[in-house]
Amino acid sequence: xxxxxxxxxxxxxxxxxxxxxxxxxxxxxxxxxxxxxxxxxxxxxxxxxxxxxxxxxxxxxxxxxxxxxxxxxxxxxxxxxxxxxxxxxxxxxxxxxxxxxxxxxxxxxxxxxxxxxxxxxxxxxxxxxxxxxxxxxxxxxxxxxxxxxxxxxxxxxxxxxxxxxxxxxxxxxxxxxxxxxxxxxxxxxxxxxxxxxxxxxxxxxxxxxxxxxxxxxxxxxxxxxxxxxxxxxxxxxxxxxxxxxxxxxxxxxxxxxxxxxxxxxxxxxxxxxxxxxxxxxxxxxxxxxxxxxxxxxxxxxxxxxxxxxxxxxxxxxxxxxxxxxxxxxxxxxx
Amino acid sequence: xxxxxxxxxxxxxxxxxxxxxxxxxxxxxxxxxxxxxxxxxxxxxxxxxxxxxxxxxxxxxxxxxxxxxxxxxxxxxxxxxxxxxxxxxxxxxxxxxxxxxxxxxxxxxxxxxxxxxxxxxxxxxxxxxxxxxxxxxxxxxxxxxxxxxxxxxxxxxxxxxxxxxxxxxxxxxxxxxxxxxxxxxxxxxxxxxxxxxxxxxxxxxxxxxxxxxxxxxxxxxxxxxxxxxxxxxxxxxxxxxxxxxxxxxxxxxxxxxxxxxxxxxxxxxxxxxxxxxxxxxxxxxxxxxxxxxxxxxxxxxxxxxxxxxxxxxxxxxxxxxxxxxxxxxxxxxxxxxxxxxxxxxxxxxxxxxxxxxxxxxxxxxxxxxxxxxxxxxxxxxxxxxxxxxxxxxxxxxxxxxxxxxxxxxxxxxxxxxxxxxxxxxxx
Ligand SMILES: [Cu+2]
Numbered sequence: 001x002x003x004x005x006x007x008x009x010x011x012x013x014x015x016x017x018x019x020x021x022x023x024x025x026x027x028x029x030x031x032x033x034x035x036x037x038x039x040x041x042x043x044x045x046x047x048x049x050x051x052x053x054x055x056x057x058x059x060x061x062x063x064x065x066x067x068x069x070x071x072x073x074x075x076x077x078x079x080x081x082x083x084x085x086x087x088x089x090x091x092x093x094x095x096x097x098x099x100x101x102x103x104x105x106x107x108x109x110x111x112x113x114x115x116x117x118x119x120x121x122x123x124x125x126x127x128x129x130x131x132x133x134x135x136x137x138x139x140x141x142x143x144x145x146x147x148x149x150x151x152x153x154x155x156x157x158x159x160x161x162x163x164x165x166x167x168x169x170x171x172x173x174x175x176x177x178x179x180x181x182x183x184x185x186x187x188x189x190x191x192x193x194x195x196x197x198x199x200x201x202x203x204x205x206x207x208x209x210x211x212x213x214x215x216x217x218x219x220x221x222x223x224x225x226x227x228x229x230x231x232x233x234x235x236x237x238x239x240x241x242x243x244x245x246x247x248x249x250x251x252x253x254x255x256x257x258x259x260x261x262x263x264x265x266x267x268x269x270x271x272x273x274x275x276x277x278x279x280x281x282x283x284x285x286x287x288x289x290x291x292x293x294x295x296x297x298x299x300x301x302x303x304x305x306x307x308x309x310x311x312x313x314x315x316x317x318x319x320x321x322x323x324x325x326x327x328x329x330x331x332x333x334x
Numbered sequence: 335x336x337x338x339x340x341x342x343x344x345x346x347x348x349x350x351x352x353x354x355x356x357x358x359x360x361x362x363x364x365x366x367x368x369x370x371x372x373x374x375x376x377x378x379x380x381x382x383x384x385x386x387x388x389x390x391x392x393x394x395x396x397x398x399x400x401x402x403x404x405x406x407x408x409x410x411x412x413x414x415x416x417x418x419x420x421x422x423x424x425x426x427x428x429x430x431x432x433x434x435x436x437x438x439x440x441x442x443x444x445x446x447x448x449x450x451x452x453x454x455x456x457x458x459x460x461x462x463x464x465x466x467x468x469x470x471x472x473x474x475x476x477x478x479x480x481x482x483x484x485x486x487x488x489x490x491x492x493x494x495x496x497x498x499x500x501x502x503x504x505x506x507x508x509x510x511x512x513x514x515x516x517x518x519x520x521x522x523x524x525x526x527x528x529x530x531x532x533x534x535x536x537x538x539x540x541x542x543x544x545x546x547x548x549x550x551x552x553x554x555x556x557x558x559x560x561x562x563x564x565x566x567x568x569x570x571x572x573x574x575x576x577x578x579x580x581x582x583x584x585x586x587x588x589x590x591x592x593x594x595x596x597x598x599x600x601x602x603x604x605x606x607x608x609x610x611x612x613x614x615x616x617x618x619x620x621x622x623x624x625x626x627x628x629x630x631x632x633x634x635x636x637x638x639x640x641x642x643x644x645x646x647x648x649x650x651x652x653x654x655x656x657x658x659x660x661x662x663x664x665x666x667x668x669x670x671x672x673x674x675x676x677x678x679x680x681x682x683x684x685x686x687x688x689x690x691x692x693x694x695x696x697x698x699x700x701x702x703x704x705x706x707x708x709x710x711x712x713x714x715x716x717x718x719x720x721x722x723x724x725x726x727x728x729x730x731x732x733x734x735x736x737x738x739x740x741x742x743x744x745x746x747x748x749x750x751x752x753x754x755x756x757x758x759x760x761x
Contacts, residue, residue, distance in 0.1 A: 218548050258434050258644040260449065260478075263620070276632055279436045279620040282645040284602075301436070304449045308434075308644030310482040310600035318480055318548030320448045333348060 029076035037062045037084040038091050038158060045219060046228035046314050046321065052193050053200035055087055055156040066224050067187050067250065068160030075139040075167050081132045081168035085123035092118040093132045096149035096288065097271045100134045119147035139166045139173050140271025141246040141290040150200055159250040161185055167227045167315055172244055172292055173273040180244035180294060182237035188285060188323055190251040209322040215252055217240060220322035221312035227321050228314065233328035239300045240332050245293050249285045255323060258282045261303035264293035281306060342705045344586040348758035355478045363492060364502055365523045366569050366579055367408030371417050374398045377489060378424040379400040382576050384554055385561035386739040390531060391538035393425050393487035402576050404559040405525050405598060406491025413498045416466045423453035429489065431463055432478035434644060435619045439465040449478035470497035470511055471619025482547040486533055490598040492525050510592055510648050511621045515629040516593035520760065522583040526641055526747060528552035552601065555736040555746035562748035584752045584760045588674020591651040597641040603736065603747060604638045608727035609653050611635040616648035653753055660684050665704035673756050699726045707755030725753040
């Protein structure tokens with residue numbers, strides 16, 4: 001059995017897991033092969049004028065997106081990623097929290113020192129290919145991301161979500177406390193347009209900035225898009241559902257999603273189930289962190305989830321923007 | 335020779351003396367705020383004072399027709415009792431209120447906004463929010479409109495929901511939640527915020543389009559709307575008319591202090607108590623319990639508490655001087671124990687030979703003695719701010735850059751805990 005379980009739907013459509021995966025009833029581990037390519041792209045900001053150079057991932061012949069395509073596998077599977085690199089610099093691929101053999105790549109700096117450039121083996125620039133394999137993957141929510149010059153390459157957009165489903169259908173982990181009816185992914189990230197411009201035009205590290213110490217993001221994204229008046233609500237099940245929300249932070253800053261209305265049971269962090277869930281309406285979401293929560297709205301409604309770190313603007317504009325979404329919970333079907 | 339107080343004319347001297355004089359006036363310990371089931375709040379502009387003399391343009395919630403308050407009035411509610419909050423708007427832009435942690439808020443009147451209904455800036459339209467606080471605990475409210483700017487400008491406030499059965503006059507009912515693990519002898523509010531004055535200046539001069547919160551760079555940090563050392567001034571001090579709340583936690587050895595900690599700004603604040611660890615018992619108005627009714631069985635001890643924006647934390651602080659290895663009262667071995675004294679150290683000598691007076695520098699809160707409740711000789715002009723011979727512990731942000739007022743140390747997110755000797759009244 002060789003199943004490539006890639007969901008190509010738009011991120012904000014990702015809600016009903018059962019309809020999208022073919023894991024139900026499957027108990028034997030599969031080998032899942034994903035053909036990813038890394039490539040430059042651009043993203044247009046909500047003002048319709050500003051475009052930002054980005055690097056992103058795509059699967060097979062699909063267009064490049066940021067975040068990269070969501071990857072879903074099942075616990076115990078072997079995940080193989082064939083990465084083709086169409087960028088002008090080497091890249092690599094890591095999944096913090098999943099175990100594999102790492103082969104760091106070193107370089108000699110200007111003072112003759114050996115320093116790490118990539119956490120593991122690289123796909124060479126200009127069309128090079130590399131194969132990355134993780135066996136016996138653990139359930140949970142993870143980021144996949146570049147392992148090369150990560151301060152720059154992750155910021156440029158080389159990240160995406162990996163969801164490893166439990167072998168028990170309808171559960172995020174191997175425990176009944178993680179059972180859910182619906183799920184959605186909220187992946188947080190930021191864009192500093194000046195940094196992207198410098199990396200794109202080659203001035204970063206040469207005539208321009210030499211580090212991200214002056215990092216100053218202007219756009220704050222959920223699932224690749226800042227909020228704007230055009231952003232529709234996210235479907236989040238019906239009243240009484242257990243709605244699993246997988247929070248991921250691929251940005252460089254801490255964010256603090258707050259849910260107005262229902263509470264969230266915080267069940268897991270970095271792909272590890274807590275022994276006891278905690279009931280909160282706020283959530284500390286550190287850079288690089290994933291956290292899983294279950295909300296059980298008792299009533300239908302439109303429930304905002306806003307970044308209480310107040311990254312709620314698009315480049316300083318006064319209208320609502322940034323890391324904000326409205327979760328739409330519909331009435332229960334009688 | 336008895337120690338004589340010297341009033342050196344400093345603000346701190348005024349603070350401590352005034353606090354002492356308040357002692358007889360208040361019969362019981364409660365966080366300052368407004369109570370009831372209907373509140374009329376007005377959003378308007380005003381000014382606050384920084385502890386360095388700064389006068390800063392802010393936007394705030396006022397109680398009725400009063401002046402703005404920073405933070406907004408602390409709403410003290412009762413579990414299960416419905417509340418109505420009417421909001422009118424005298425600011426230059428639309429405004430609203432959201433209530434994180436309140437599960438069934440209804441809003442009516444005004445205009446539809448992104449998060450909730452909003453009051454237009456006409457000084458007349460009333461938006462009405464209603465909800466029933468179904469669970470006791472510590473919460474907050476803030477503007478749900480243009481929130482990156484309006485929270486920065488001051489539109490935040492605390493909410494305390496008293497559990498059913500709470501009676502301010504009966505200490506046996508003093509609990510934050512419906513479990514003895516949250517019982518306390520004293521409670522204090524710690525609402526943390528920060529400000530970037532450039533945003534305030536631009537809005538004061540109408541340069542609205544120049545405001546860009548992505549360049550946010552705070553240089554003032556607040557507890558309950560004041561920078562240190564103003565945190566230690568009395569509540570309601572007349573020269574801080576828009577900052578009525580103070581933060582001067584006081585307790586006796588062996589008592590339980592409840593801290594209601596609210597991350598009301600946009601930054602994380604690592605809050606560090608000296609003297610002992612905090613025991614975190616609740617977050618976001620929910621006891622840290624493994625199952626309902628078990629109490630705070632998931633409570634944990636913390637040396638530096640991560641205050642997260644938008645999150646509330648309840649913590650218990652206790653102090654007896656335990657395990658110092660010497661008798662903090664300076665007892666001889668045969669002396670009777672003080673209430674709640676740590677018996678194993680009773681009568682153990684102070685392990686330091688005190689230098690002579692010419693060899694030391696005197697802190698203004700030094701009583702002249704290392705022992706709790708004891709006064710000693712101090713040269714003329716020294717000390718004077720510790721008339722009860724209490725122990726002072728600095729409680730502050732462990733992000734030490736936040737302990738300044740626009741680059742001047744000490745200040746910012748800092749105050750003092752005072753361990754008072756037994757017999758000293760604490761309001
Ligand atoms: Cu300290």
